[in-house]
Amino acid sequence: MVDVAQSKLSANNVFTIAKRTVEGQDMLYQSLKFTNGIWVLAELKMQPGNPVVQLSLKTRAMDVVMGVQSMYETILHN
Secondary structure: OHHHHHHHHHOOOOEEEEEEEEOOEEEEEEEEEOOOOOEEEEEEEEOOOOOOEEEEEEOOOHHHHHHHHHHHHHHHOO
């Protein structure tokens, strides 16, 4: 599941910085940059066998958070 998600996101210019497993959960640490220079850091937490994914975002431009969340949902569900 984590490899499929990583591949889908990479194809949409969301780049994985690190990947690790913590307490049975797969963690992807990612970054994306808007054309206007805004950076967003993401932590994607997935548990094998569980379709629920937890997304945490960090950015200085809070007005992009809803759009980034929507983008993740669209990419991961297609």
